[in-house]
Amino acid sequence: MKAAIFDPGKRSAAFHLRIEDVPRPQVAPGYALLRVLACGVCRTDLHIVEGDLPVLRQPLIPGHQIVGDVIVSVRPTHAESSLGVLRPRRRG
């Protein structure tokens, strides 16, 4: 799958992001894999790009405010089922 990877080593803000092929994540129980249709950029992303916040993991794929279609979902185990339920959006 394609992802925008943040590279904190680049000096120019125009080259902080590069598009790469990355492995498709394994879906753990209680989680879902989404095909991202739209992704917002929030102030937290900008703080990371501007160096105000540390990059806590690398490679970093920024953006956590998304709209997407559920591709795969895995039922939570009994112990995890009390954490919440993911409801896929409905079309129409």
Ligand SMILES: [Zn+2]
């Ligand atoms: Zn945010």
